Amino acid sequence: MQAILFFLVFVNSIFAYNILIYSPAFATSHMNFMAHLADALTEAGHNVTFLVPISDEKLRDRIKVQTKYLMNVEQDKIQKMNTALGMDEMMQSLWTFVDSPRKNRKQFKLFENQTIETCANLLRNTEVYEKLKNSGFDVAITEPLSICGLAYFKMLGIDKTIIATSCSMYDHIMQLIGEPDHPSYVPAMQSSSTDKMNLYERYLNYQHGNSFVETMQEVFDLEIKLFSKYGIANWHDFFSETSLNFVNSNPYIDFPRPIIQKTIAIGGISVNVEKIKSQKLSEEWNNILDKRSQNMLISFGSIAKSMDMPIEWRTNILKVIETFPNVTFIWKYESDELKWANDIENVVFSKWTPQTTLLGDKRVTAFLTHGGLGSTNELAYLGKPAIMIPIFADQMRNANMLERHNGAIKLSKFDLANFELVEKSINNILNDEKYSKNAEKLANLLSKQPMKPKETVIKYVEFVSEFGPFPTMDPYSRNMSKIQIYMLDIYFIMFSSYSILFSVVVFFVRFLYNNLNVIITFNKNKID
Ligand SMILES: *[C@@H]1O[C@H](CO)[C@@H](O)[C@H](O)[C@H]1NC(C)=O
Numbered sequence: 001m002q003a004i005l006f007f008l009v010f011v012n013s014i015f016a017y018n019i020l021i022y023s024p025a026f027a028t029s030h031m032n033f034m035a036h037l038a039d040a041l042t043e044a045g046h047n048v049t050f051l052v053p054i055s056d057e058k059l060r061d062r063i064k065v066q067t068k069y070l071m072n073v074e075q076d077k078i079q080k081m082n083t084a085l086g087m088d089e090m091m092q093s094l095w096t097f098v099d100s101p102r103k104n105r106k107q108f109k110l111f112e113n114q115t116i117e118t119c120a121n122l123l124r125n126t127e128v129y130e131k132l133k134n135s136g137f138d139v140a141i142t143e144p145l146s147i148c149g150l151a152y153f154k155m156l157g158i159d160k161t162i163i164a165t166s167c168s169m170y171d172h173i174m175q176l177i178g179e180p181d182h183p184s185y186v187p188a189m190q191s192s193s194t195d196k197m198n199l200y201e202r203y204l205n206y207q208h209g210n211s212f213v214e215t216m217q218e219v220f221d222l223e224i225k226l227f228s229k230y231g232i233a234n235w236h237d238f239f240s241e242t243s244l245n246f247v248n249s250n251p252y253i254d255f256p257r258p259i260i261q262k263t264i265a266i267g268g269i270s271v272n273v274e275k276i277k278s279q280k281l282s283e284e285w286n287n288i289l290d291k292r293s294q295n296m297l298i299s300f301g302s303i304a305k306s307m308d309m310p311i312e313w314r315t316n317i318l319k320v321i322e323t324f325p326n327v328t329f330i331w332k333y334e335s336d337e338l339k340w341a342n343d344i345e346n347v348v349f350s351k352w353t354p355q356t357t358l359l360g361d362k363r364v365t366a367f368l369t370h371g372g373l374g375s376t377n378e379l380a381y382l383g384k385p386a387i388m389i390p391i392f393a394d395q396m397r398n399a400n401m402l403e404r405h406n407g408a409i410k411l412s413k414f415d416l417a418n419f420e421l422v423e424k425s426i427n428n429i430l431n432d433e434k435y436s437k438n439a440e441k442l443a444n445l446l447s448k449q450p451m452k453p454k455e456t457v458i459k460y461v462e463f464v465s466e467f468g469p470f471p472t473m474d475p476y477s478r479n480m481s482k483i484q485i486y487m488l489d490i491y492f493i494m495f496s497s498y499s500i501l502f503s504v505v506v507f508f509v510r511f512l513y514n515n516l517n518v519i520i521t522f523n524k525n526k527i528d
């Protein structure tokens with residue numbers, strides 16, 4: 001018996017890897033995704049250190065991760081001073097922001113500043129560095145929206161690294177790791193097109209992809225300067241040196257696209273269906289749901305706040321709500337200032353909602369959401385029909401992606417001013433069975449997919465810890481120009497040689513024809 005116990009402990013310690021996850025606190029959705037990776041690995045028995053440079057002070061309390069080793073990198077005076085401005089105004093402006101490649105880029109400036117200041121602060125913190133330097137990490141994971149994590153891993157001497165994208169894809173990563181890039185039918189991360197595009201849409205989609213690539217390159221160029229005194233001067237190979245590229249995409253939900261073998265889809269890792277279904281609602285929520293025969297949840301997430309929505313849109317939604325007296329609407333709303341809402345009976349405003357538990361409850365009929373990828377995946381896995389009203393960033397793409405499965409209706413945020421359209425959409429999503437049937441069908445498929453995202457993460461991270469990195473998996477296309485990759489030079493040469501050949505033939509035929517004429521005329525003359 002003791003021998004068996006000893007054996008078990010021993011086996012466990014052999015397979016437990018030391019894992020570092022770098023996850024700056026700059027947006028809840030990104031942080032949650034990394035925390036779910038961490039939790040999957042912790043549950044599998046690995047020793048996970050979750051390193052969180054605090055980009056946004058307000059997010060410190062939202063970090064939820066199971067590991068014993070949560071290590072915050074607090075802001076020093078310099079970071080506080082240099083990042084004080086602008087975030088709240090930026091978030092308010094998102095509601096009426098008209099999306100375009102150029103404007104997206106401008107909007108990114110604040111993020112750029114925040115990223116660089118966060119990285120500079122991490123480098124000033126020698127205490128954290130000294131602690132991590134001797135921890136003997138087998139593998140390290142970071143999100144590729146910054147090069148800070150990867151450069152820091154180099155300083156710590158960790159050569160087995162993984163990048164994890166909390167969106168379905170990042171345009172710059174596709175290019176930097178040598179993935180085929182086809183803007184003709186693969187919607188860019190911030191594009192509002194589906195995979196079926198007309199000529200102009202293809203042009204816009206190309207611009208969306210390009211402008212994101214340029215923005216990120218600008219951030220990386222600025223960040224890398226912070227590392228020059230540590231002898232790290234060039235970031236261009238950082239991403240291709242990593243062993244894996246996890247993406248928060250599910251092949252059965254996402255738009256199809258060609259990928260390289262290092263790209264592993266783990267979409268759905270953040271949705272723990274069994275856990276959600278086993279959660280119990282409080283009595284207060286139970287009473288709310290029991291009050292009317294149908295319930296609809298309204299939430300626009302945590303970045304663009306409902307309370308900042310233009311008042312005309314808010315009152316319009318309220319007018320629509322009034323026409324459904326038999327439906328309770330639960331609206332995630334951040335303020336107590338509700339005079340504009342005129343005591344309408346069938347709406348419950350709440351600063352916080354148990355969103356996943358509500359979505360897992362049969363009494364909730366549908367969801368009205370901004371379509372953040374977190375909520376989009378929850379909808380897909382829990383099989384709820386939804387109205388999706390994207391506001392910015394990748395939300396357009398998420399809405400288009402889910403709409404293709406016919407369990408969701410997509411509206412533009414500007415449609416929120418349109419009474420007839422909002423009323424019709426809510427009526428359809430609540431009462432047309434087509435939507436709930438299709439949503440359930442997708443959820444059923446996802447519950448039976450051959451590889452579960454959690455298993456995938458654990459197996460691949462263990463594999464990299466043992467065998468990574470994999471330089472032979474780096475596609476040679478990275479050293480080639482687009483002309484070579486797309487064979488444009490070959491097509492040109494082929495086209496030119498055929499053209500020359502054709503011209504020569506035409507020339508000879510004409511020559512012969514002309515001379516034949518001469519000969520015929522000559523002969524005719526002789527006979528005459
Ligand atoms: C787990 O990681 C921490 C670093 O955060 C380290 O101090 C500790 O020794 C590690 N534990 C084991 C068993 O390797």
Ligand SMILES: *[C@@H]1O[C@H](CO)[C@@H](O)[C@H](O)[C@H]1NC(C)=O
Pocket residue numbers: 323324325326
């Ligand atoms: C609400 O439900 C009641 C009772 O079931 C029904 O008589 C009424 O027509 C319903 N109202 C609407 C607007 O559907």
